[in-house]
Amino acid sequence: MNVDFITAIKMYFANYANFKGRSTRAEYWWAMLFVVLVSSFLSFFGAIGNVAYMIWGLVCVIPTLAISIRRLHDSSLSGWWAGAFYIVCYAIAGILIYTMFDIFVAAASGGAISEQAILEIMTGGKISTIALCVFAVLVLYIVWIITMCRKSSPDNQYGPNPYGE
Numbered sequence: 001m002n003v004d005f006i007t008a009i010k011m012y013f014a015n016y017a018n019f020k021g022r023s024t025r026a027e028y029w030w031a032m033l034f035v036v037l038v039s040s041f042l043s044f045f046g047a048i049g050n051v052a053y054m055i056w057g058l059v060c061v062i063p064t065l066a067i068s069i070r071r072l073h074d075s076s077l078s079g080w081w082a083g084a085f086y087i088v089c090y091a092i093a094g095i096l097i098y099t100m101f102d103i104f105v106a107a108a109s110g111g112a113i114s115e116q117a118i119l120e121i122m123t124g125g126k127i128s129t130i131a132l133c134v135f136a137v138l139v140l141y142i143v144w145i146i147t148m149c150r151k152s153s154p155d156n157q158y159g160p161n162p163y164g165e
Contacts, residue, residue, distance in 0.1 A: 003027045009034050015070070016063045019079060023070035024162045028148060031067055035060050068148075073158035075150040085144055089137060096133040099126050 003011070008030030011023075042053040065086070069079030103126055154161050 003030060005030045005034070012063055012067060015066060017066055019066050019069050020073075021070055021159050022074040022152070022162050023067050024074065024152065025071070025149065027162075028067055028071040032064075035064065070158075071148055073156075074152050074162065075147065076153040076156045076158070077147070081147070085140065089140055092133050092136050092140075096130060099129045099133070102126065 003024055003026040008027045011027055012031035012034065015021075015023075038056060039053060042049045042056055045052065065082060068082040072079050072081055152161055
């Protein structure tokens with residue numbers, strides 16, 4: 001089954017909260033391209049664009065999780081892998097945000113960024129924490145992309161092969 005850009009977008013929203021079944025690589029990647037394009041477009045419009053961007057993000061949470069789970073099913077993997085991926089990524093993002101906030105507070109406490117504040121940031125392990133978090137997220141996303149690029153499995157416990165092969 002060939003899925004083009006428009007069909008993938010229709011399927012993305014038609015299966016808004018459908019966590020059962022399978023999704024092809026084309027359906028997944030075309031839908032993700034659409035989400036990224038709309039997100040990028042909205043980011044150019046200042047404050048109103050930021051509000052629209054946040055609303056768009058909330059609208060896309062459930063269908064993105066659903067299509068990710070169906071894509072994992074197509075590769076004969078459990079949908080729980082998607083949950084694990086998002087939980088780990090958000091946990092790392094939380095650590096990163098906390099560290100960045102801590103750096104901001106340390107820098108702002110002196111009224112300006114002093115040499116002492118920079119020295120405390122560098123020797124306090126905050127830079128290494130940030131680097132480790134960024135590296136971990138990059139590795140996770142590389143693994144995620146590779147996983148989402150896997151070929152479809154023949155008929156499996158999640159349904160027939162969407163390509164009909």
